[in-house]
Amino acid sequence: MIAGTELEIESFIRAQAYGLGFDLVGLATLGPVETAAAFDGWIERGYSGEMHYLPRGAEKRRDSRLPFPGTSSAIVVGLNYGGTAPGGPVARYARGDDYHDLMTARLDELHGLVEAELGRPVHGKAYVDTGPILERDLARRAGLGWFGKNGSIVNPEIGSFFLIGSLLLDVELIADAPFAADRCGTCTRCLDACPTDAFVAPRVLDATRCISYLTIELKGEIPEDLRAPMGEMIYGCDICQDVCPWNVRFAQPAREPGFAARTALEEKDSRPLARDLLALTDEEFRAAFRGSPMKRAKRRGLARNAAVVLGNVGDCDDIPALTKALDDPEPLVRQHAAWALEKISSRYLPSGPL
Ligand code: SF4
Ligand code: SF4
Secondary structure, three states: OOOOOOOOHHHHHHHHHHHOOOOEEEEEEOOEOOOHHHHHHHHHOOOOOOOOOOOOOHHHHOEOOOOOOOOOEEEEEEEEOOOOOOOOOEOHHHOOOOHHHHHHHHHHHHHHHHHHHHOOOOOEEEEOOOOOOOHHHHHHHOOOOEEOOOOOEEEOOOEOOEEEEEEEEOOOOOOOOOOOOOOOOOOOHHHHHOOOOOEEEOOEEOHHHOHHHHHHHOOOOOOHHHHHHHOOOOEOOOHHHHOOHHHHHHOOOOOOHHHOOOOOOOOOOHHHHHHHHHHOOHHHHHHHHOOOHHHHHHHHHHHHHHHHHHHHHOOHHHHHHHHHHOOOOOHHHHHHHHHHHHHHHHHHOOOOOO
16 A cells, blocks of 8 residues: 555556556566467467567567566556547558557656655566567456457457557556456457458467558568458558457547547548559658658558559559559569559450550
8 A cells, every 4th residue: 555545556556547548457467478389389380471570589578577677567558549440541550640659658657657656766667569578468467358369459348459568567566367268259250351361270360461461561572462352451451350349349439649540641542542652752751651650661661552552443543653653763662563553454454454
């Protein structure tokens, strides 16, 4: 109990975390990580593709006390990014400000509040996809939800459209009960809906086939057989979450103003957006996507994705933008633009290219 108050530190933390705008809060004790071996096996099978940062830190991932030695507890938070917003060519989490910055700043603030409340410096660190921590494992341990067959943590009250962050601290906290149940039951909607057949088994994703990976992490050419299944997706993919009954029923609008779509993306369908992205210079790209998670794909990645989308759903009106992209300084963009022109022309002129 905190001196002079009736409030336990755990209750104080929960209240402050909700006050900072987080939608879910749970506490976990750090220690051996149950899913670390499965994660290592997943990497060994090559399912992480070119995400070379993932194999690093395997030792630390096995025990959550190791990433930031001296810490013993985690405050695990979830921030809802708005599963009720209409679907579109950009995954919902990526339409506004970068959640890494937003959540890290807020977890740092929470850290300061804990220090002020305890009246001493508290050794600790905030993580938002930023270290060798299996945050979904920690989230389940902290009671935030269960591992859905689509790989997301699903919460019975808000579904899975939330981002996870954690604050590791050297404070002994009474942990919440882990989420023990598996409420997927016999449902397989997410596995069945994936357009690229990226699930090898329930909860096992071959990321090299996933549209999120292809449009964000993959730096080179998108394999030809996976271009058509990408459909209209330019950045990320929400399909296996959209179909989840827990989201259909319980997804909520985002409360966080930082997740509002930025002007460059507002009310844009896939084709106008793809044409805009194809035409961006490096400078325009930097200005449009400063502080956005979409900068991760870089201009050339977004232009590549845009070309694929126009190849999938474009028509004659898109030919000028694609033709201009044949002069793009990046060979990657030129190649995908040429592919797209061929696709469009084959739809209109079955006898050959334009
Ligand atoms: S994000 Fe899209 S492509 Fe990736 S597994 Fe889910 S449905 Fe499949
Ligand atoms: S769609 Fe069904 S199987 Fe997939 S995560 Fe949701 S409840 Fe689980």
